[in-house]
Amino acid sequence: xxxxxxxxxxxxxxGLQDETRSIPLSEKxxxxxxxxxxxxxxxxxxxxxxxxxVPQMAETAGVLAGISRAxxxxxxxxxxxxxxxxxxxxxxxxxxxVFASASEGFSRANMNASISEALERFQxxxxxxxxxxxxxxxxxxxxxxxxxxxxxxPAQVAALADRLFALGCYEISLGDTIGRATPxxxxxMLIKVRDVxxxxxxxxxxxxxxxxxxxxxDASLALGLRVFDAAIGGLGGCPYAPGxxxxxxxxxxxxxxxxxGYNTGLNMDVLRxxxxxxxxxREGADV
Numbered sequence: 001x002x003x004x005x006x007x008x009x010x011x012x013x014x015g016l017q018d019e020t021r022s023i024p025l026s027e028k029x030x031x032x033x034x035x036x037x038x039x040x041x042x043x044x045x046x047x048x049x050x051x052x053x054v055p056q057m058a059e060t061a062g063v064l065a066g067i068s069r070a071x072x073x074x075x076x077x078x079x080x081x082x083x084x085x086x087x088x089x090x091x092x093x094x095x096x097x098v099f100a101s102a103s104e105g106f107s108r109a110n111m112n113a114s115i116s117e118a119l120e121r122f123q124x125x126x127x128x129x130x131x132x133x134x135x136x137x138x139x140x141x142x143x144x145x146x147x148x149x150x151x152x153x154p155a156q157v158a159a160l161a162d163r164l165f166a167l168g169c170y171e172i173s174l175g176d177t178i179g180r181a182t183p184x185x186x187x188x189m190l191i192k193v194r195d196v197x198x199x200x201x202x203x204x205x206x207x208x209x210x211x212x213x214x215x216x217x218d219a220s221l222a223l224g225l226r227v228f229d230a231a232i233g234g235l236g237g238c239p240y241a242p243g244x245x246x247x248x249x250x251x252x253x254x255x256x257x258x259x260x261g262y263n264t265g266l267n268m269d270v271l272r273x274x275x276x277x278x279x280x281x282r283e284g285a286d287v
Contacts, residue, residue, distance in 0.1 A: 005262040006042075006227045007253055008173070008203060009035055011278060012063070013044040013078060015235025015247055017056050023281055025059045029066040031277050035232060036070035038270040044076040044097070048084030061091040076137065080111070085125045095135035097173075098122045100164065102140050102157040105148025106177070110141070119163055126168040138169030139205070143189050145180040154192035162196040171201050173229055176216065179209025179246070183219035190223045203227035206248055208234065213248035214256055221260075228253060232271065233278030251275050 012032050016023060028046075035043055045067065046060030060077055069075065074094040079085040088096050100118050101107035107115050129136045142149075143157045161172045174193065176186070186206075193202065204220045204227070206213040217228055231247035251271045254264050 003262050004226065005221070005257050005264055007040070007250055007257075007264055007266065008227055008229045009038075009040050009043045009232060009250060010205070010229045010247065011035070011231035011233065011235040011250065013046050013057070013076075014229070015231035015233075015278070016281075017047065017054050018236050018246065019056060019282065021282075021284055023056065025062050025066065027277075027281050028059070028063050031232070031274060031281065032063065032067045032075075034270065034274040034277055036068065036073055037267070038274060039264075039266045040073060041265075042074045042076060042095070044078070045093075047078035047080075048087045048091075049078065049080055061087060064091040064093060074135070078139075079125060081121060082124055082128075085128060089134075095137060096125070096129060097137040097139055098125060098164075098169070099139040099141065100160060101142050101146075102152050102160050103142040103146035103149040106142045106146045109148060115160065119167070122164075123167060130168050135170050136168060137171050137173060138164035138167075139173045139175060140164070141175045141177040143174045143181070144176055144185040145178055147178055151185075152189075154189040157189050158192040158196050161193045161202075165197045165201065171203055171227070172197055173203040173205045175205040175229075176207050176213075179207035179213070181206060181210075181216050182212060183215050186216045186219050187223065190220060190225070194223065199224040200226070203229055205229035208245045208248040214252070217248075217253065217256070221262075230254075233275040233282075235278050235282075249275070 046063050047057040051058035076095045077088045077093040079088045079096045111118050204225050206216045230250040230253045232250045234249035236246035254266050
């Protein structure tokens with residue numbers, strides 16, 4: 001198991017949420033059902049946020065009701081508040097996630113709350129989830145750079161990771177939200193964060209806007225990370241760099257890791273099929 005690396009699939013949520021075309025429920029279900037055959041342990045399928053802010057996620061309950069759940073796969077959903085948490089429970093999410101920012105500027109722009117206010121909002125969610133043994137993943141955005149505040153100090157990321165881990169998040173996903181991270185900035189950040197959160201409880205979530213996601217994954221592997229988020233077909237853009245890629249493509253990460261000798265447990269043929277579906281969704285073709 002020493003050479004095992006897990007890819008956490010976020011395309012159906014983090015990827016699709018930025019697509020401008022209104023994607024039918026049936027297409028989302030078809031994509032997730034295909035991904036369920038690829039060998040993932042965890043797939044993030046949607047978000048229980050207000051449809052006013054993220055219209056693409058309005059049918060997340062329908063997605064969870066419509067998919068064919070594969071044995072051994074956990075289907076996750078983002079829950080920004082207690083209302084979202086309760087909706088996720090009713091819909092049968094296997095795990096949930098909360099989302100915080102390491103920079104005050106992005107936190108206020110994205111969540112209309114300071115970092116400390118966001119943490120207060122998450123506390124009842126984590127307490128309720130702990131009472132029923134529902135796993136909660138914690139996301140941290142802007143771990144090296146923020147579109148509003150500039151460079152993010154590594155100590156700031158570590159302090160937030162420490163808080164989320166202490167509140168009960170079983171894993172902390174560290175996001176290079178605008179794709180400006182470099183192997184050097186990722187390394188400096190991870191050295192600080194792994195001082196407060198065990199490296200086995202960390203994941204890298206690196207956007208490819210700057211074309212460095214794979215290099216940042218390599219730097220993280222060297223420091224002991226073995227979980228990375230990716231989106232099939234590179235779904236998702238970067239709202240702060242129109243026209244630029246956002247999420248790193250799952251199939252590219254899987255192929256790279258396999259070349260390095262790591263075992264992802266993923267079926268490359270099924271990944272290619274799913275990537276084709278994601279491309280058809282983008283182009284508006286029938287899926």
